[in-house]
Amino acid sequence: MRKFIAAITAVSALSLAGCSGSEVQEPVEQIVVAEPGKAASATSGETGPEQIAEPEQPAE
Amino acid sequence: MSEQETAKPTAKTERSAAAKWSRRGFIGAGVLAGGALLIGVGVRPGNPVGKLKAKVAGGAGEELVNSWVKVGADNVVTAIIPHCEMGQGAHSVLAQMLADELDADWSKVEVMQAPADGSYIVSDAARMFVAPFTMNAADWIEPTWDGLFTQIGRLADVMITGGSSSIRTTGQYQMRIAGAAARKMLIGAAADEWGVPTSEITTRNSTLIHSGSGKSAPYSDFAAAAANQPMDSSPALKDPKDYRLMGKSKRRTDIPAKVMGKADFGIDANIPGVELSDLSYAAVRRAPVPGTKVTSMDAEAAKDMPGVQQILNMGSFIAVVADGYWNAQQALNTITAEYSASESPIKTTADQFAAFRDAIDAAGDDGGEQAASKGDAASAFADAATKLEAEYSAPFLAHAPMEPVNCTAWVRDTDDGAKCDIWTSTQVPLMARSAAAGALGMDDEDVTVHHPFLGGAFGRRLENDYVTMAVRVAKATGYPIKMIWSREEDTQKALYRPADVSRFKGGLDAGGRLVAYNNIFTQRHDPAEASVPGIYDIANTSVRVAEAPLHLPFSAWRSVDHSQQGFFIESFIDEAANAAGADPLEYRLSMLGANTARHKGVLEKVAEISNWSTPRGEGIGLGVAIIESFGTVGAEVIEVDMTSGRPKMLNVWAAMDAGYVMNPDGFRNQIEGGIVFGLTAAMYGEIELEDGAVKQSNFHDYQMLRMDETPAIEVAIINSGTVPIGGAGEPSTSPAAPALANAIFAASGKRLREMPFAKQFA
Structure with a gap:
């Protein structure tokens, strides 16, 4: 059981590791020098996953 | 290199393996009532397939047979792979395992990266990471373990590529079963249409065949109907003597795109609606000693550097946002800073x-x-x-992956509230989502993670330090930024x-x-x-x-x-x-x-x-x-x-x-x-x-x-x-x-x- 609890703790730590410093933090200092190029227009999730591999050629 | 292979698995060995899979399949069905699914999905309207179709099978003529298999009108079978591809070949071999059980035509098999969605958490992969010693637990406790680890997997966002686990967990306990189940669903749909027993239908190269009547049809003809067939969560799996793809040195599906320069890695991220020339880039510098902060910075020289848009002291790091990575990094190099003292007694x-x-x-x-x-x-x-x-x-x-650490982030207000999209190379897309949401004070559902190929990782991309940094900069600027770490930054300020x-x-x-x-x-x-x-x-x-x-x-x-x-x-x-x-x-x-x-x-x-x-x-x-x-x-x-x-x-x-x-x-x-x-x-x-x-x-x-x-x-x-x-x-x-x-x-x-x-x- 001790091993199990340690394992659970480890995964929790792994999960939370990504959140380290994850409290919402505003910049201490922000200097705006210039505006960027034109604004974007897509909305969240519109892109979706893409087909990322070509079909294999039937060479075998 | 010479190829030396010794004895193939014996039939006896494989039978024992099949027995295990069947047992696990049964257990998967057994925990349905608890909301935990071994192979992920039911196929009724309103079940995950319905929700997933828009995400993974929205193309014209595409049908999602189950969570892991879609069939196009051109009879192309796409294996939807929950692990990332970082050069290790997981996409190809997992597709092989699914396609073999599905009897798919390998020349018409494609691979899709599964989206960062809890539906694509594999219970057994989560289990192996959390408590590998339970993988061969006694039968009587299996339902408890499976149900428990499905829930833990979802709670802890255990969609992980690591631990040399893809084939031995997802491949064995997910892709093969999903492929065999999809094949059975296709046969069921054809049997209904042709009015023949399922036992009389055979499959070969993505084709359904009924020898008695001489009928045959490509999978694509029955893909939609197959999605409405009951799904067997413990289908019979092939004996090794019947393998056509497993155990064979099939070519990697990701190589052609990489050789041709067509493959997208995290660092190649393009934001829809944003011309590449208009995208803003962030270069960052963390405090040099772990646990220390930036207490002050002198950015006077950086303000006048070409292309600079913003300069930010984020507390634990400095960011310069500019019209290109080079300009951002050059400006960052001119900034001097003071850092808090380290409490660590270890200096050397x-x-x-x-x-x-x-x-x-x-x-x-x-x-x-x-x-x-x-x-x-x-x-x-x-x-x-x-x-x-x-x-x-x-x-x-250090891990020193070839692709520099990077993350592109866009945080904005929409009519549906605040949203965030991130594009990054990650081994843990759902943890990246949670990390981003946590850093922004958002709900996970308001963050979308796009995760293409990884240019190496070796464990570095199990961490989300760079994700939280990118979303914080993007939130502060209010426009999308592509953050790229210099090689020096990753060598000196990582884990x-x-x-x-x-x-x-x-x-x-x-x-x-x-x-x-x-x-x-x-x-x-x-x-x-x-x-x-x-x-x-x-x-x-x-x-x-x-x-x-x-x-x-x-x-x-x-x-x-x-x-x-x-x-x-x-x-x-x-x-x-x-x-x-x-x-x-x-x-x-x-x-x-x-x-x-x-x-x-x-x-x-x-x-x-x-x-x-x-x-x-x-x-x-x-x-x-x-x-x-x-x-x-x-x-x-x-x-x-x-x-x-x-x-x-x-x-x-x-x-x-x-x-x-x-x-x-x-x-x-x-x-x-x-x-x-x-x-x-x-x-x-x-x-x-x-x-x-x-x-x-x-x-x-x-x-x-x-x-x-x-x-x-x-x-x-x-x-x-x-x-x-x-x-x-x-x-x-x-x-x-x-x-x-x-x-x-x-x-x-x-x-x-x-x-x-x-x-x-x-």
Whole structure:
């Protein structure tokens, strides 16, 4: 059981590791020098996953 | 490279494997009521397939048969793969496993990266990460484990690519079942339409065939109807004699796009609606010492640098946003800053190793946390005919993936509230989503993660430090930014394979047998068994861990604890063999304990292919090491030439038993890569500390093994039919360093107890 609890703790730590410093933090200092190029227009999730591999050629 | 493969799994072995899968399938069905699905989906409207179709099968004519299989109008079958592709070939081999059970036409199989969605968490993968010792639990407790780990997987976002786990968890317990289930659903739909029994329909090359009536049809004709068929969560799986794709060296599906420059990696992210020339880039600089902050910055010069848009002090780091990465980095280079003082007493590499040794000294011969214990190691040592004492050390290591650390982020307000999209190379897309949401104060559902190919990772991309940094900058600017770390930033401000010291006392009896083994070290992370010399029959064993401060943050590095422990243990066993006056390979064979048939097999095989017993010339030596890790047993022999006074590696032979290899070429690729990775660390890998910060900065002082230094590598694959099967990505890394150290000893008499080796011959 001790091993199990340690394992659970480890995964929790792994999960939370990504959140380290994850409290919402505003910049201490922000200097705006210039505006960027034109604004974007897509909305969240519109892109979706893409087909990322070509079909294999039937060479075998 | 020669291809040496031994016996295929026996029918008996495979039947036992199928029985296990069937049992697990049954359990998967059994926990449906609890909301946990083994192969993920029901197919009724409103079930996950319905929700997933818009995400993964929104193209014209595409039908989602189950969560993992879609069929296009052109009869192209797409395998939806929940693991990321970082060069290890997981996409291809998992597609092979699914396509084989589906009887799909391999020439018309494509691969899709599964989206970062909880529906694509694989229960068994989560289970292997959380509690691998439950993978072979008793039948009566299986429903509890499966249900528990499905929930844990979702709660902890365990959509992970790592741990050499893709084939042995997702492949075996998900993709094969999903493919077989989809095939059965297609047959069911055709049987209904043709008015014939399902038993009379056969499949071949993505085609349904009814010989009696002469009817045949491509899968695409019945894909939509198949989605409405009941899904069998424990379909019969193929016997190895019927494999058409599994066990074959099929070509990697990701290679053509990479060769043609068409493949997208995280760093290639393009944001829809934003011209590449209009995208803003962020260069970042963290405080140099872990745990410290930026207290002030002087950015006057940076304001006037070309292309600069914003300069931000984010507390723990500085960011410059500009119209291109080069301009951002150049401006960042002009910024001077003050940092808070570190509370760590460790300032130098010597401080860190002194802290390890102090902890070990304090623990003495019996202190610290007991990791393994058998017999009475202290008494056996006192009574030993021959006594050995040795101390080994390993340095901090960086991951140094080829693709720089990067993340593109866009945080904005919409009519539906605040939303965030991130594009990044990550091994943990759902954890990246949670990390981003946490940093922004958003709900997970308001964050969308796009995760294309990874240009290497080796554990670095299990972390989300860079994700939180990117989303914070994007939120502050209000427009999308592509953050790219310089090589220096990742070498100096990342997370690391920990350094360690390991101290041994060993005793041999009058016959030379190792009978006392007392070992203590300070770093224990994962896997738990890495520090235990469990394959050897040593009557009295004590393995302990002393608690010591670690200055740099920990991160899993290819093979994790095996990377240090393999060097420590297999070097010490070699010293025992030498003290016994025995041949190192024969000594290992003689010391093997119970249930080590596979270990005996790989040692004998590697002896055969390396011509171990054939004497080499003066100054040339062979070294051997054997390690079981990630379910695979691997033995390596290295031949080294010391006639110049410096080690020149001539050959590496590796015999690997992973139970059953699904793609021999891909497996061999991983074994070779793991060996080169391990040899790089053995020869050169070292992250040092100065004033509390990392000294090394780029590849000129964090050196990789060059092509002209890399030995010829021969890999022998042993398919012993072991169930469960083992991993491929990591098991060959850890034997490389001890095999090399042992070879150098054999050739020169010089015993290396510290890594890295090259500087000891300068």
